[in-house]
Amino acid sequence: MNTPVAIEVRGVRKTFRVKGGLFGADRHVVAVDDISFAVPQGGVLGVVGESGCGKSTLARLILGLLAPSAGEITVEGQRVLAMDRKARARLIQPVFQDPFASLNPLARIRDIVAMPLIAQGTFGRAEIGRKVEEMLERVGLSREQGTRLPSELSGGQRQRVAIARALVLRPRIVVCDEPTSALDVSVQAQILNLLAELRKDLGLTYLFISHNLAVVEHVASDVAVMYLGRFVERQPTEALFAHPEHPYTKALLASVLTPEPGLGVPDVGLGDILPDPANIPPGCRFHPRCPIAEPRCAVETPPFKPRPGGGVECLLVP
Amino acid sequence: MSALLEIEGLQVEFGRQSPTAAVRGASFVVESGETHCLVGESGCGKSVTALSIMNLLARGARRRADKLAFKGGDLRGLSDAAMSRLRGNEMAMIFQEPMTSLNPAYTVGSQMTEVLRRHKHVNQRAATDRAADLLARVGITAPGLRLGQFPHQLSGGLRQRVMIAMALMCEPQLLIADEPTTALDVTVQAQILRLLATLQRDLGLGLLLITHDLGIVARIATRVSVMYAGEVVESAATADLFAAPKHPYTQGLLRCVPVPGKIQRDQPLGSIPGTVPRIGPGFEGCAFRDRCDFADATCAHTVPLHNAGPTHNFLCRLPA
Numbered sequence: 036m037n038t039p040v041a042i043e044v045r046g047v048r049k050t051f052r053v054k055g056g057l058f059g060a061d062r063h064v065v066a067v068d069d070i071s072f073a074v075p076q077g078g079v080l081g082v083v084g085e086s087g088c089g090k091s092t093l094a095r096l097i098l099g100l101l102a103p104s105a106g107e108i109t110v111e112g113q114r115v116l117a118m119d120r121k122a123r124a125r126l127i128q129p130v131f132q133d134p135f136a137s138l139n140p141l142a143r144i145r146d147i148v149a150m151p152l153i154a155q156g157t158f159g160r161a162e163i164g165r166k167v168e169e170m171l172e173r174v175g176l177s178r179e180q181g182t183r184l185p186s187e188l189s190g191g192q193r194q195r196v197a198i199a200r201a202l203v204l205r206p207r208i209v210v211c212d213e214p215t216s217a218l219d220v221s222v223q224a225q226i227l228n229l230l231a232e233l234r235k236d237l238g239l240t241y242l243f244i245s246h247n248l249a250v251v252e253h254v255a256s257d258v259a260v261m262y263l264g265r266f267v268e269r270q271p272t273e274a275l276f277a278h279p280e281h282p283y284t285k286a287l288l289a290s291v292l293t294p295e296p297g298l299g300v301p302d303v304g305l306g307d308i309l310p311d312p313a314n315i316p317p318g319c320r321f322h323p324r325c326p327i328a329e330p331r332c333a334v335e336t337p338p339f340k341p342r343p344g345g346g347v348e349c350l351l352v353p
Numbered sequence: 354m355s356a357l358l359e360i361e362g363l364q365v366e367f368g369r370q371s372p373t374a375a376v377r378g379a380s381f382v383v384e385s386g387e388t389h390c391l392v393g394e395s396g397c398g399k400s401v402t403a404l405s406i407m408n409l410l411a412r413g414a415r416r417r418a419d420k421l422a423f424k425g426g427d428l429r430g431l432s433d434a435a436m437s438r439l440r441g442n443e444m445a446m447i448f449q450e451p452m453t454s455l456n457p458a459y460t461v462g463s464q465m466t467e468v469l470r471r472h473k474h475v476n477q478r479a480a481t482d483r484a485a486d487l488l489a490r491v492g493i494t495a496p497g498l499r500l501g502q503f504p505h506q507l508s509g510g511l512r513q514r515v516m517i518a519m520a521l522m523c524e525p526q527l528l529i530a531d532e533p534t535t536a537l538d539v540t541v542q543a544q545i546l547r548l549l550a551t552l553q554r555d556l557g558l559g560l561l562l563i564t565h566d567l568g569i570v571a572r573i574a575t576r577v578s579v580m581y582a583g584e585v586v587e588s589a590a591t592a593d594l595f596a597a598p599k600h601p602y603t604q605g606l607l608r609c610v611p612v613p614g615k616i617q618r619d620q621p622l623g624s625i626p627g628t629v630p631r632i633g634p635g636f637e638g639c640a641f642r643d644r645c646d647f648a649d650a651t652c653a654h655t656v657p658l659h660n661a662g663p664t665h666n667f668l669c670r671l672p673a
Contacts, residue, residue, distance in 0.1 A: 224609040224624035249611040290543040292568035
């Protein structure tokens, strides 16, 4: 009955100290604020939120690229920070947003994809060649494209290379941080389809980060909406899209521009104040931008209200 | 309404040894007081079209057109000096990435006032006042403070607002916006597009908006020109295009836009396989044929222009 857990995050917090300059006081930025969740094996948790909400910090914590200030993260039952780098690389891999910046411009595609295998130091040349070729074909790149440089490929093809590199060690978990944000909508659909297909075929678990709710709907089994370091709503995907509860989730949904002429550009009602992780408001952290905020929202911390498969943090929902 | 910008048979080529035809006979008209969207994937010639209107193409690019007129005046033979007088003054442009198009070494205020001092010979104080007014107009609070700041001190959304305000300094009649919201969060994208739509209406601007996202087009455009491999393959009033898209490329682009709540989770998303081809001069037939579900042998040579209505045209052998 119980699916084994692939990613478990318990009470994780991450703060950064930002130097205040010559005379200013140092400030503390709370990027991730006491978050707990688990992703079952084969599941896909979509994490959605705006720039600065801490979603990339969360990705880096799970990848073991950052140490949490508090709390613990385990992947496949092992503490991320206790694993050595090679073991971690075999288990969990990233795909980043910008395929222009994340590929070595001077290396040929097949050498880029071979690098994780070479770094392990346990694979022979022939085996590496075979695995690279298999992986390139798997992501839809030709053998000939393997001999090219990143600059000779389109954005979508480069993102396929980044995916091939992430999967060549056959990891169990892939952390995708805005994997399609730099791409055209037509190419975005190709990459989302590829990621969905690979997950099914290889039994992968994804943490899938995006600023666009519409993008995660296709790939995610569950969606968490992140605001200033916290998950303000988390629900199974169908439930979240059918009945979004948190006003922030509703605003994110309203800001997706669907191809329906005549509707105009919606006023999502968030105002012009941008969230500042160095200055988290008291009470409900969303209240300064919330279109339905009441006076008590500025004072009381919203409790976690459980829902089937998740929950919501808002004072104003039942 | 009158024709603000008229383009007929625009062609742009790059390179000598193996030339690329980036724009191949594009024609469209931007009326004053309307938002005209150029839509298509990366590499289909949208940005090159915009740059060729402004005469900002890289050296070595060759531009030809049967007609290229702004307010009835021919842009083709204008000297660099005459073009400089128009650029930033009567026609202005906003680029995709505000961080790279703002100078990091100058304050917002000095960059904004430069254009006005140069074109209108206004003194610094008056220019600063106008800059502050426009920053307020584009929804920036504390404009006085922002004028003294550098671009790196602003968020992406604020930088894009600064770009818009800067483009409006000389009260242009034509504003060209090249993917102005692609680098932004969806929430900020909605705010910026609302702002552009409001300014366009209130100032009676002709707005040429370039995007790859038909979701944006549907919400903001008066007319749409769909570009593919350097050609306008379909052109229509927005409502007509979305009610009855004719070209297989337009239909494909439309299937790619994810609509929340309407996604079949066990089915693949609609996508267009492959990428925009690089085409040389003298290419024959339909450039989309290798990616098209309906292509047959005739597509290699014939691409007739069809009319689906008085103002709805498309380039495809398939009649409606």
